[in-house]
Amino acid sequence: MACQERDPTERRIAKPVSLVAFWPVALYLLCMLDEIVNAVRNCRSCVVLTGAGISAESGVPTFRGSEGLWGKFKPEELATMAAFISNPKIVWEWYKWRRQVVGEVKPNPGHYALRDLQQWFDQFTLVTQNVDGLHRAAGSENILELHGNIYRNKCLDCNHQFSEDMDIDPDNIPSCPHCGGKIRPDVVWFGEMLDAQIINKAFSESEQTELFFSIGTSAIVHPAASLPITAKRRGATLVEINPEMTPLSGLADYYVSAKSGEFLPTLVERLKQTSPPG
Numbered sequence: 001m002a003c004q005e006r007d008p009t010e011r012r013i014a015k016p017v018s019l020v021a022f023w024p025v026a027l028y029l030l031c032m033l034d035e036i037v038n039a040v041r042n043c044r045s046c047v048v049l050t051g052a053g054i055s056a057e058s059g060v061p062t063f064r065g066s067e068g069l070w071g072k073f074k075p076e077e078l079a080t081m082a083a084f085i086s087n088p089k090i091v092w093e094w095y096k097w098r099r100q101v102v103g104e105v106k107p108n109p110g111h112y113a114l115r116d117l118q119q120w121f122d123q124f125t126l127v128t129q130n131v132d133g134l135h136r137a138a139g140s141e142n143i144l145e146l147h148g149n150i151y152r153n154k155c156l157d158c159n160h161q162f163s164e165d166m167d168i169d170p171d172n173i174p175s176c177p178h179c180g181g182k183i184r185p186d187v188v189w190f191g192e193m194l195d196a197q198i199i200n201k202a203f204s205e206s207e208q209t210e211l212f213f214s215i216g217t218s219a220i221v222h223p224a225a226s227l228p229i230t231a232k233r234r235g236a237t238l239v240e241i242n243p244e245m246t247p248l249s250g251l252a253d254y255y256v257s258a259k260s261g262e263f264l265p266t267l268v269e270r271l272k273q274t275s276p277p278g
């Protein structure tokens, strides 16, 4: 289901600026930009997968990398069911801090560009691993939140979801009014299953899509990381946007070494100039 006839062995990789003189890189990026514009123009369906990197320019820390959260905190002590059972207070303190961090930030130009990008397609699905709600705040539609949402809560025992605002006191964690179980954040922890309906929909969209963007994810946490691979195997054109290379970069038709908040608005501007939606 490729949207363009192209040599499948061909790979386009934008080299980091430090390795070669600047102007050939700029020219190369520009050519790649035009090829991606063409891909958007020629495809009717698109799936975008985002990770923590898309929110980095809003001020939300990523998980991995030199400044990543998992370099400073231990995931097994904060983001697992075992951690919550043995020390729910620490886990809730961590999530309260993260709620505060994401509550103070706003969507960045990358989020807004993705909201605008949807206009160029008949079918557009935004799959995110982020729990920060910034895509919705930017106005994107048709969002699949694979790892839950940091603002929602649910019952540890009966799974009942609470979408209303709850100010949780880590020293006095509220109980579920239905079964008395402890209330926990409605996010997917390590070792937990993703919501079957959401992940199945993400896979079926990825299998059918003509164009797939992987943006700001280290592409190592599965099953999310399998989505671009699935799309590519089914013939989609695969574009990756990330300043750092990932295990996906070698598979991508276009690897763009850039920040999403810089490249995506440029892409949308170019699309508006050369092929307005409609």
Ligand code: APR
Pocket (backbone or CB within 6 Å): 050, 051, 052, 053, 054, 056, 057, 062, 063, 064, 065, 068, 129, 130, 147, 215, 216, 217, 218, 219, 220, 221, 241, 242, 243, 244, 246, 258, 259, 260, 261
């Ligand atoms: N633009 C694009 N990408 C960026 C930017 C930026 N401005 N800044 C950083 N990145 C890239 C990094 O190079 C890195 O590859 O974003 C990626 C972030 O990777 P991770 O921190 O591993 O985040 P993610 O891939 O979303 O992690 C997946 O792991 O711990 C779990 O549940 C958590 O959903 C998360 C999952």
